[in-house]
Amino acid sequence: MFSIQNFTVESLAQQFGTPLYVYDGNKIEAQISTMREAFAGTNLKIKYACKALTNINIMKLMRKNGVDIDVVSIQEAHLAILAGYEPNQIQYTPSGVAFSEVQEAVTMGLRMNLDSLPLLEKFGQTYGNTFPICLRINPHIMEGGTLKISTGHKDSKFGISIEQANEIYDIVQKYDLQVVGLHQHTGSDFKNAHVIIEAAEKLFGLAFQYFPNLEFIDLGSGFKVAYREDDHVTDMEKLGKGVVKVFNDFCQQYGKDVQLWFEPGKFLVSECGYLLTSATVVKHNPARNFVGVDSGLNHLIRPMMYDAYHEILNGSNPDGTEKEKYDIVGYICETDTLGKDRDLPVVHEGDIIVIKNAGAYGFSMASNYNSRFRPAEVMIYNGNAQLIRKRETMEDILKNQVVVEV
Ligand SMILES: *Cc1c(COP(=O)(O)O)cnc(C)c1O
Numbered sequence: 188m189f190s191i192q193n194f195t196v197e198s199l200a201q202q203f204g205t206p207l208y209v210y211d212g213n214k215i216e217a218q219i220s221t222m223r224e225a226f227a228g229t230n231l232k233i234k235y236a237c238k239a240l241t242n243i244n245i246m247k248l249m250r251k252n253g254v255d256i257d258v259v260s261i262q263e264a265h266l267a268i269l270a271g272y273e274p275n276q277i278q279y280t281p282s283g284v285a286f287s288e289v290q291e292a293v294t295m296g297l298r299m300n301l302d303s304l305p306l307l308e309k310f311g312q313t314y315g316n317t318f319p320i321c322l323r324i325n326p327h328i329m330e331g332g333t334l335k336i337s338t339g340h341k342d343s344k345f346g347i348s349i350e351q352a353n354e355i356y357d358i359v360q361k362y363d364l365q366v367v368g369l370h371q372h373t374g375s376d377f378k379n380a381h382v383i384i385e386a387a388e389k390l391f392g393l394a395f396q397y398f399p400n401l402e403f404i405d406l407g408s409g410f411k412v413a414y415r416e417d418d419h420v421t422d423m424e425k426l427g428k429g430v431v432k433v434f435n436d437f438c439q440q441y442g443k444d445v446q447l448w449f450e451p452g453k454f455l456v457s458e459c460g461y462l463l464t465s466a467t468v469v470k471h472n473p474a475r476n477f478v479g480v481d482s483g484l485n486h487l488i489r490p491m492m493y494d495a496y497h498e499i500l501n502g503s504n505p506d507g508t509e510k511e512k513y514d515i516v517g518y519i520c521e522t523d524t525l526g527k528d529r530d531l532p533v534v535h536e537g538d539i540i541v542i543k544n545a546g547a548y549g550f551s552m553a554s555n556y557n558s559r560f561r562p563a564e565v566m567i568y569n570g571n572a573q574l575i576r577k578r579e580t581m582e583d584i585l586k587n588q589v590v591v592e593v
Contacts, residue, residue, distance in 0.1 A: 189502035189541055192567045196463055196502035196539045203565055203574060205539070206482035207463040208550050210240070210575075212248050212568030214459040219252050222451070225427025229434050229447045234278050236408055237263055239452030239547040240460070244566055244575040246270035249455075257450040261288055264297055278405075278450070280323065280370070282345060286313075293318060300370055300405075302346050304354055311362025321368030321405060324349050326389045328373055328382055346371065349389055356397045366398050372407025372450070380426040383409075384433055391437045403446035404437075406430070410454035414496050414544050421454070453547040460546025462487055462562070463502065466538045467518065476513045478534045480525070483517020485556040487542060487549050490525050499526040502539040507532025515540060519557050550576075558584055 188195045191209055199209060222233055234257040235249045241263060246256065247270045255276040256267045267277050274296030281288065282302060286309055292299060293314065301307050302323040310320065325346030347355055359366055369390045373382055387406055394401055410421040430447070438445050464480035489495035499515050501507070510530045517523035525542060534540070553561045560579035565572055 189500055189505045189539075191461060192570060192572075194567060194572050196461075196541055199565065199572065200463055200465065200539050202572070203563055204578060205463050205465045206480075206486055206562040208545060208562050208564040208576075209461045209463060209572075210242075210245065210456070210546055210564065210566045211459045211461075212245075212566050215245070215248060215455055216252060218455045218458070219249075219254060221423050222449070222454070225423040226431060226447060226449075227427075228431050230444055232403065232446050232448045233455075234405070234448055234450040235455055236450045236452035237267065238551060240456045240549070241266055241551050242564055242566075242575050243270045244573075245456065246272070248566075248568070254455075258297075260284075261291055261295075264292065264295060268295075278321070278448075280372075280450075298368075300368070304347060304351060304358065307347070307355065307358045307364070311358055311364055316363040316365045319365045319367040319402075321370050321403075322347060322355065322366060323370045323372070324390060324393065326371050326373070326386045328386055328389075349393070352393060352397065359397070365400070367400065367402040368405055368448070369393060369398065369401060370405035370407065370448075373409050380421060380429065383426065384429055387430065387433060387437075391433075391441075394437075394441060401441075401443075401445055403448050404434075405448035405450065408449060408451040408454065410451055412453055412457045412544065415498055456546035457544045458546065460544065460549055462542040462545040462549060464540045464542065466534050466536055466540050469513075469534050469536060476511055478513045478515045478531075478540060479518060480515060480540050481518060482562070483519035483523045483525070483557075483559075484521075485517075485519055485559050486553045486562055487525065487545060488552050488554075489548055491523065492552075497526065497545065498543040499529050499531070500541040500543070501531045501534050502541040503535075504532045504538065509533050515542075519559075555579075555584060560584070 191211055234255045236257045238259050243266055246267055250271050256272055257278045257280055258264045259280055264277050277297045278300055279292045279297040280300040300321040300323050323346040325348050327349055371386045373386055383406055390404055413420045434447050464482040466478050467481050468479040470477040484491045511533055512528055512530055515526040563578040564576035566575045
């Protein structure tokens, strides 16, 4: 039987029901340590990109481990405050939001990361040099697993183009803006670690030329984790060695011990998460065998949206030697494949089917499509399994519906 820490998936399913998201808090701590070790020798700050998994208890765990937060909306910032963060530990990196939301963020005291020239201009007009800011630069580097998750190339909506450095500088001069940070984020799942160094060097160039008062350089994220056994992953240790060297050289030339920031989402929480489902039907059709489960693209959209591969196990019988090839499909009324052509130990109705790497962009992208309830969430930490979100009920589905005479 497959276990998470020392809980079998069947005992978890029995206690909390399925579909169920389960997170291993100690795995998150191990990932944090891996990063700290890889970048030892720099003034490292980790900012958890919380959009990957926004349960407040996960944020509390990050805070306990000295990890700050990167948010992309005001609502995430409010969650971070509820998790115990001080506003100045929260970096706000919105993309193209209304200026009223930026004003709200300033009022809350968040650290601002600005991503367009018009926004920079408005910010200058409104606040002058009263607040420290960071600039999100688009370094024009094509990376990331697929175009859908790449953000640092020249056709991406994100950031201010590095080719507009002069325009940035004009606005900074005009309003005497306090630029304390430069940021770039090339997108998720970069394959070649060298892109981070290439991007860093572009930011160093800007720093030398235009920004003498930086407190930090934020190199974003995009670290790749293993989604299958032989997957290419970011070798943190090797990446760390490369980055530490160029970064320390930069600090020396710059004449200041600048902080090195990263904002990982996936790296910290992807592998900690499991989506536990129950096999509701096993169907032997002439062309294919299907395992239907009590979940689907409403709970985990990555396979259908990004063609993402998630490893799937028969948690009730992970080591069975008698195997069959199955498509694992959801219960949503449209094509809803979670995994294709998977060799699994023979599946029986009621078996617990486990989908791995479900921590990042799993629950946080879940919906009520087909008017299904979103799953419950459980965190296992130091040997305790605790419910950290209740399963939804019909009340949640109806909560904001206004019933009128028709
Ligand atoms: C989504 C996001 C991240 C996290 O990306 P991962 O691939 O999950 O590590 C980091 N920074 C910003 C600005 C983001 O929008």
